[in-house]
Amino acid sequence: MFDTEKKTASVWFRQLRDEIFAAFEALEDSHSSGPFSDTQPGRFEVKETTRQSEDGSDAGGGLMSVMRGGRVFEKVGVNISTVYGTLGVRAQNAMAARKGIPGMKDDPRFWASGISLVAHMQNPHVPAIHMNTRMFWTPHAWWFGGGSDLNPCIEYDEDTLHFHATQKAHLDSHGAGHYPRLKEWADEYFYIPHRKRARGVGGIFMDDYCTGDWLADFALTQDIGRAFLPAFLPLVEKRRVQKFDETDKNTQLIHRGLYAEYNLVYDRGTKFGLETGHDPDAVLMSLPPLAKWI
Template sequence: MNESISHPGSEIAQVRPWLIALQQSIVDALEQVEEAEQGSIGFVREPWQKAAHEPLQGDGITCIIEGGAVFERAGCGFSHVHGAALPPSATQKRPELAGAGFEALGVSLVFHPRNPYVPTVHMNVRMIAAQTAQGQTVSWFGGGMDLTPYYAFEEDAVHFHQTCRASVQAFGDSLYPRYKTWCDDYFYLKHRDEQRGIGGIFYDDVTELGFAGGFAMMQSVGSHFLKAYLPIVQRRMHMPYGERERDFQLYRRGRYVEFNLVFDRGTHFGLQSGGRTESILLSMPPQAHWAYQKTYEAGSPEAQLTQQFLIRRDWL
């Protein structure tokens, strides 16, 4: 395994400013979408720093829209934290690093649109560096993006997956099919035997590219996010909808909550390591609901989503 073992300070000095710039570029783009709509509001920007007495140290910037014209809730956070011991969620595949000191930094976002025809989206890019018992520093990368539609549009799914493939194409022809499968496997609600959405790409614990390759792939994935999502937003944000569509959107959001709280490693990492709760849970939708054994008539748009879209498909 060609792990990146070098000087963490110099690596983090490269990654941190790029992540902050990525966050700002995404926030700026969404604010332009909001500003084009009457009655829009911008992001609230909240820099934060962990208190000196807390077990996890570090800082970050949380940017969030609540009650926007286009996005009912949109959170985009940068964080850079360090602690004395990696939490269990980060050492599932690396038991040799259990209890190792670490640094973790990344950008994570979830956007919940107001219009049910616009899908929810998630993106995350991150780097973790840990100290081995032998005193070596090992760093690895993770990230990806995935789409959770409430109504099925084939062209949106194809566009999203084409852009996901383009984001990793330069690093090997095998990566998109591997990361697409990884995404399908990861964003899966085991207790319901159901996919969370139509997927995208997901990767974790990537070391084989070394630091330079891993950072370059992080940059490519992050830079492709707006290309993957904004065209879909612009196609769907003005489509008329009613109470039926809104009800279905809130019902499907319940699945999103279930996944994030029960299965998501990023949520578990943040909570287990003593991270900032408000920032960790910015992915939660502002409203969601549940119903007992809810069903939809055959051939309806709602049934089409679960029967034809929330299954594992080759979108290309």
């Protein structure tokens, strides 16, 4: 059941990864002036990842693609994975409680596929960014999730406006109510309670999304992914040439600490990946290469 839909989603996540992969390496090649332009252009290093099942059987895996120390990107990861098997008791209980899915203890099989991206930039004027989209299936339910959000350490109102306007343009074809709903969802999800603040300037986000129409829900998920490059690339191209000083870099490192706190304490994807036995290096790819706390 759902074999065709699973394959279709998994293939598309790989295609999106390939488009982003190519665009980011092209940014590295085209950065010929401004800070870091005299260094070697960065390239992705690709590593296969695996999920370790409790009984040692094949449980899927993916590709972890990480670029470090480039002209534009200090560290960026673009990971894809397709994993499956049975959920452990802790994951079963968490999912049943959060999603209200009956029967998880009787049949805890699952399948999940998606793309996950986090970029930490060399220049403090260029915002960090996160994006992911995913499909999840159990014998009892299926749903989509994901979104993207912008995390500048130095905020520019025009950048925030461009980022949100681009996402709205991609979502409006699915109905005028989608963008405001997903924007509000992101504002709630990417909030850091112990700091009493958002981790960035927001974006769009959804989870447990299932209207019962798989094609329509997948189309919405695809447009969340398609919005990413046109929302982000113009900001990189504009800000990567700006000069910065030690104060700017210090501001960036402190903001990265905030980002790390959120991902380690609250992010559902991080918790799920570690709880279900996926490669910890791939799960923790989102963490910045350097960060600072006051």
